Amino acid sequence: MKNKLAATISFIVLGILTILGPTVIFPVCKEVMACTYTKKAEIGLGILLILIGVVAFFFEEKVRLGLYISVVGIGALIAAAPLGWIGVCGNDMMRCRMATRPFLVVLGIIIIVVDVILIVLATRKKVESDN
Amino acid sequence: MTSIFRRKHISLFLLGVTTILAFVIIGGTYFLLMLQNGMLGFEKRLGADIMIVPSECEEKAESILLEGTRECFYFDRMVLDGLQDVEGIEAVTEQFYLTSLSADCCTSQVQIVGFSPETDFVITPWVKSKDRNKIVAGKAVAGSRILLEKDHTVKIFGKKYEVVSTLAETGTSLDTSVYFPMDTMPEIIENAQKKGVDFLPAQRDENTISSVFIKVKSGVDEHLVIKDLILENADKIDVVFPGKMFKSFSKNTKYLVSSIKLFLLVIWIVAEVILVIVCYLYSNSRKKEYALLRIQGVGKRQLSLVLVKQMLLITTIGYILGVLLTFLIVFPFGRYLTYCLGIAYITPGAKEVVILLLTGFLALEISGIVSAIVPIRQIGKQDAYTVLREEE
Structure with a gap:
């Protein structure tokens, strides 16, 4: 129960941060540029992360483990979007490049690390219960 | 060796202190290096003694030099007339500023600067001597932070221009500018207009320039040299003295650097005192255990070594965690922080970072050894039998 709650809260907080990052904390450029599309992708990924966090709370161990594994991919996409996948503005002096990226x-990276810890904890618990 | 880890709370506390210490030492020093390198780079590249800009543009010119903002202002090149002949002036050159759009038409948003290679003394000295002759119409010189295309060109308003040379980093707007000979500017403006960019009439006029840079002969007072020019054009021009500006800028930066150094020293002392106290309390709580070990034949030297090894292990793990924190926080956001402070900065090179990491490691290990000295002396002074009797 403890781990389940911790996972849900972590995913919701990290999902909110993913949405707020390019919109409020370090907003991207106002003109439509590469960083605008990165922002859109991040908002989508953030919403997905929050949804997974909420859904995982109501499902059994096996399903939860599957959801946790999928979050590794989401974390990788969140990090990849401002890099090579979509990118940000080319100028080194722009906020989207200096701060948002x-x-x-x-x-x-934090999402992946937190998620791996949750996977390890869930797997260990499963092995213990199987034994 | 692992005995300290049996006491979870103490080891976690020590680990927390050493992690914070490592983070503050490495992150703080990295930030210091950025500021100091920026100051040196800026000083090296000042070039001109006097900068003349259109009236009421003094602040804009200062922010161009110090903060790297993008400003465009124009006045008639008539200001240049006769300046070359003024006694005390060694060299005069002019520049023209234009800002590109950050869209498909251009590699990235850049400050486009037109300059005269024949008279220039601000940019050309920083171009390798073998490349200086190559700066002709249609060729460009790029600042260090300009992203070039694979074929070493820069795309401005749909046209690719060969980059003759890339300048070293200065930490100022010079890094995000592309420099073109004045003859190329009409072509760039024409290409931009074809792309639908609107320009002010002043930007299209070939007789307008944005600033005039003056170098005075050594020993000559800058104010006296341009006294007549100011009197004649009082309502048209503003004068900026980059040298004086640098003095005030470097004064502020030096003040900030000294404050950070003091802060680092205070943090180090506080952390060291905490480590010594915790280490002392820890060894004190194990007094009886140590006394028993000594009765069983374990020497003082061996016991001391165990304590030192434990502290070294704690500081090493703390160092690794501190470095990880620095990599996550200071390395990615250091540049943005200095940018927000409006200070010229240059990111330290790989060599400097490696030296910083090694020095940080040494500093942490020394802290660990120092904190173990007090308990070691205590062990040395204590008589095993007395301690055991005290405990009874």
Whole structure:
């Protein structure tokens, strides 16, 4: 129960941060440029992460483990969007490149690390219960 | 060796302190290096003693030099007339500023600067001597932060221009500018207009320039040299003295650097004191255990070594965690922080970072050894039998 709640809260908080990153904390450029599309993708990924967090709370161990595994991919996409996948503006002096990009990359890495810890905990628990 | 980890709370506390210490030392020093490198780069590249800009543009010119903002202002090149002949002036050159759009038409948003290679003394000295002759119409010189295409060109308003040379990093707007000979500017404006970009009439006029840079002969007072020019054009021009501006900028930066150094020192001392106290309390709580070990034949030296090894292990793990935190927070956001502070900065090179990481590691290990000294002396002074009797 403890781990389940911790996972749901973590995913919701990290999902909200993914949405707020390119929109409120370090907003991307106002003109329509590569960073605009990155922002759109991040909002989508953030919503997905929140949904997974909520859904995982109501399902059994096996389903939850599957959902946790899918979050590794979401974390990777969150980090990849401002890099090679979609990108941000080319100018080194622009906020989207100086702040939004590192923020999203670091956030993606944190999501993956948190998720791997949750997977390990869930797997260990499953092995214990199987025994 | 693992005995310290049996006491979870103490080891976690020590780990927390060493992690914070490593983060503050490495992250703080990295930030310091950025500021100091920026100051040096800016000083090296000042070039001109006097900068003349259109009236009421003094602040804009200063922010161009210091903060890297993009500003465009124009006045008639008539200001240049006769300046070359003024006594005390060594060299005069002019520049023209234009900002590109950050769209498909251009590699990225850049400040386009037109300059005269024949008279220039601001940019050309930083171009390799073998490349200086190559700066002709249609060729460009790029700042260090300009992203070039694979074929070493820069795309401006749909046209690719060969980049003759890339300048070293300065931490100022010079890094995000592309420099073209003045003859190329009409072509760039024409291409931009074809792309649907509107320009001010002043930008289209070939007789307009944005700034005039003046280098005075050594020993000559800058104010006296341009006294007549100011009197004649009082309502048309503003004068900026980059040298004086640098003095005030470097004063502010030096103040910030000293404050950070003091902060780092205070943090280090506080962390060291905490480590010593916790280490002392830890060894004190195990007094009886140590006394028993000594009665069983374990020497003082061996016991001391165990304590030192434990502290070294804690500081090493703390160092690794501190470095990870620095990689997650300071390395990615350091540039944005200095940008928000409006200070010229240059990111330290790989060599500097490696030296910083090694020095940080040494500093942490020394802290660990120092914190173990007090308990070691205590072990040395204590008589095993007395300790055991005290405990009874």
